[in-house]
Amino acid sequence: MPELPEVEITRRGIEPHIVNKKISSAVIRTNKLRWPFPPALSSKLSGHKILSVARRAKYLLLTTDNGTLIIHLGMSGSLRIVNTSTPAQAHDHFDLIFGKKLMRLHDPRKFGAVLWVKGDPAKHSLLASLGPEPLNNPQFNADYLYACARNRRISIKEFIMNAKVVVGIGNIYASEALFAAGIHPARSASRISLQRYEVLVSAIQSVLSQALQHGGTTLRDFTREDGRPGYFRHELKVYGRTGQPCIHCRRPLRAIKIGQRTSTYCSHCQR
Numbered sequence: 198m199p200e201l202p203e204v205e206i207t208r209r210g211i212e213p214h215i216v217n218k219k220i221s222s223a224v225i226r227t228n229k230l231r232w233p234f235p236p237a238l239s240s241k242l243s244g245h246k247i248l249s250v251a252r253r254a255k256y257l258l259l260t261t262d263n264g265t266l267i268i269h270l271g272m273s274g275s276l277r278i279v280n281t282s283t284p285a286q287a288h289d290h291f292d293l294i295f296g297k298k299l300m301r302l303h304d305p306r307k308f309g310a311v312l313w314v315k316g317d318p319a320k321h322s323l324l325a326s327l328g329p330e331p332l333n334n335p336q337f338n339a340d341y342l343y344a345c346a347r348n349r350r351i352s353i354k355e356f357i358m359n360a361k362v363v364v365g366i367g368n369i370y371a372s373e374a375l376f377a378a379g380i381h382p383a384r385s386a387s388r389i390s391l392q393r394y395e396v397l398v399s400a401i402q403s404v405l406s407q408a409l410q411h412g413g414t415t416l417r418d419f420t421r422e423d424g425r426p427g428y429f430r431h432e433l434k435v436y437g438r439t440g441q442p443c444i445h446c447r448r449p450l451r452a453i454k455i456g457q458r459t460s461t462y463c464s465h466c467q468r
């Protein structure tokens with residue numbers, strides 16, 4: 198599943214190909230993804246230029262002078278840039294056409310979304326209640342998390358995976374950041390000191406930045422015609438490694454269920 202680093206790498210990959218380009222039309226090949234496509238989408242877009250390609254949480258925001266196209270990649274979505282002569286394959290559900298090039302959305306599981314908002318995208322119902330971004334954002338700090346955690350009766354793992362607390366931390370990065378910070382994933386969010394939240398904030402930012410760097414170097418070209426999800430393999434220390442030795446103490450990593458999600462952790466290194 199595309200996580201925040203993949204969505205940001207996708208944003209950087211498509212931006213130079215579509216920003217300041219005028220949209221000729223849009224083609225929709227399915228009745229709905231997670232939600233139905235906006236009505237008369239092609240006429241809303243045709244003739245308008247893409248002014249910016251931004252990201253909020255895992256939403257891509259393609260802003261035109263007529264409104265903003267919101268794209269979510271869901272569980273399996275990917276975007277690429279190809280020539281208009283490239284035939285659409287199975288699961289190629291949406292094209293945004295710019296003269297001789299187009300941006301194509303491929304999404305086998307159809308959990309993605311293409312939405313339209315006329316005014317400020319930050320006020321869209323899906324975006325309005327989102328917490329702060331974890332990277333390059335001074336609002337996301339230990340004081341904020343500590344204050345937010347007061348009287349919360351949930352585990353630290355569920356706490357940092359809650360998009361109202363902080364966006365973009367899925368199961369992979371929550372597991373990795375808690376391991377890096379030495380915090381047991383089931384520990385109550387309200388029973389973690391400010392000092393430990395400082396360590397955790399650094400750990401979250403570090404695992405996400407490393408993934409971005411790694412993705413930037415390994416992600417393949419967004420313009421390859423046979424391109425399929427260019428998602429990079431993560432270098433993971435705990436996620437998906439249940440039963441394998443901890444890289445620090447060599448004891449086997451354990452798994453527990455927290456909020457229906459499997460959490461792999463080291464019972465010796467994480468307290």
Ligand SMILES: [Zn+2]
Nearest residue numbers: 443446463466
């Ligand atoms: Zn260990």
